Amino acid sequence: MGAITMMKTPAEAGLAEAFETVKGRLPGRREAREQAFGLFSERGLPHRRVEDFKYTDLRAAMREVAPFAERPSRETAAQAVAPPSAFGSADAVVLAIVNGHFVREASRLDGLPEGVVIRSLSEALAAGDPLFERMKPVPAAIENPVYQLNAAFMTDGAVIHIPARTDVERPIHLRFVTTGDAPVATATRTLVVVDEAACVTVLESHEGPHGVASQLNDVVEFAVADRAKVAHVRLNAEGHDALALSTLTAELGEAVSFDTLNVTMGAGLSRHQVFLVFAGGRSLANVNGATMIKGRQHADTTLVVNHAGLHCTSRELFKSVIDDDATGVFQGKIIVEPQAQKTDGRMMSAALLLSEGGTMNNKPELEIFADDVQCGHGATSGALDEDLLFYIMARGISRAEAESLLVQAFLGEAIETVADEGAHDALVGLVEGWLKARR
């Protein structure tokens, strides 16, 4: 059988060249990076004939590769984080990650309970931190080209360890900022290891300038031990020309409570992947999303929830508001393994199309191999209800304000799930700001 030589696209060739250049100076085990890049190279950038990327053609979107960002100077980093953050929670512990590099001097790490460890990923990789032993990639991630690229190129990020029975009262805010006028590429990785019965809120914000076509690839991985409780809120407020790829993985032990909400407003093209595994029994996860896009923005949410433990409950609620010629994608898959009896999984994706030109692609899937389960999914797309608009306008409220009320109510269902008051109020403000801008 003759070998088939695949033609590389310029972007793929650029990635291969970049990998050869940087692999020698990236921290950690080189073999692991080479293995990841090898897996990626076998199939290259995913395109629309690859099922999981049918609606988000990365080969078409990535024509060339931006140069990987250098570590910013202290001054650059300080300037980048000087403006108030989108979450602006006064009491948060803040990790500044500027152009893909953890900058300790620009961070605010004081006031954490005893035993909580936060270090930079590059330092942890170089030192061979034993926490990496506990972080085996979840199955859906191993095969995923976005995750593979991150594994090959990850430059920096953070490692966070919350010891058993520690209640971290102040939220930990991972503040990602991209700065500068020239496009850069970044690959960041953050590990969050939460031990037995610990409790933590993790906020993530991603901000960058408009008009700069940066290429961002971030991964946040949670390992959550028995009876621990985690709340996670992520905000994508990248510039409108950025290409933002992100992956959240979570492996949950017994009787865990795990909530995550991803809010997408930024980036020209974004894809947020959630790969969650219920490894233990009786855990509960709420996986939510709120998307507001306009212009020619493209926002993809791809979800794989793997029920491998007994008696777990998952709730997935995704709300998308699409204006102008923007495109939304929701792909959600719930897998119930044969041993995962008594699984209760419910997934819903609802889209509100505010314009004639908007598009929403919904692809919910269930793969059920156990017989005593309750699973359901639903997907809706539609315009605002004209009868409701008339009712509201008949009370003296303008059409724009009536639309805003209904959009806020629509997104509210997802945003209400945020327990952290500061983060919740910040998100409500962001929704209001987005709606004001469209009037």
Next chain:
Amino acid sequence: MRSRIGCADRDDVGEYDMLQINNLVVEVEDKRILNGLDLTVNKGEVAAIMGPNGSGKSTLSYVIAGKEDYKVLDGAILLDGLNLLEMEPDERAAAGIFLAFQYPLEIPGVATMTFLKTALNAQRRARGEAELTTPDFIKRVNAAAQQLEMPKDMLKRALNVGFSGGEKKRMEILQMALLQPSFCILDETDSGLDIDALRVVADGVNALRSVDRSFLVITHYQRLLNHIVPDTVHVMANGRVVRSGGKELALELEANGYADYRQQAAE
């Protein structure tokens, strides 16, 4: 900004036309519903509109309030001399029109208080008035709620969500009391109300009667008009007003039914 003639300027004029509808012709989905309707309601007057099903009563209320999908082919609707047909529904509301819906809509996720405050302040802004402070607003809502015997927890829920039919109608009247419109349309407000609720709602409406405020009360039955006693009664059939009279006309209809008018309009 549309100018509106202030009531104070015209008090000395005495009774004058508040709402004037001339030769109104309206189609919905190529079907003619209103067929050259004429109607005048004076300032301070309570006018009842009665008529059989399908005579166009609800269409009339929607066209006055400005619902889309109604194609006005001919005629005019003037409120205080303003041409309503040129205005958006929210502009009509700010000009003084209020429609109490036959089927008030549920708005999940929109808190009742937020909705009421947004509406009240939008109208005040449109009229060049200052927005209300929160304590002042809450005081007004509580006063209106008390009069309509509405439990306070209703105000804490999303607008009309999970409300019974009667509660929804009370919420309509509460909005009316709060917004203080000059021309109120009650579209079958009595439907779905038990006797006690009907009395409470009617009392709420009666409390709002004044020399500056007119009402158009649309109903099938005489029953409501025992509680809200009209000054004039108009009978609608086949898309026009076929007879007008005093309150005794309602009693006559109750006794004889609409059969005569159906025939008359068809001829």
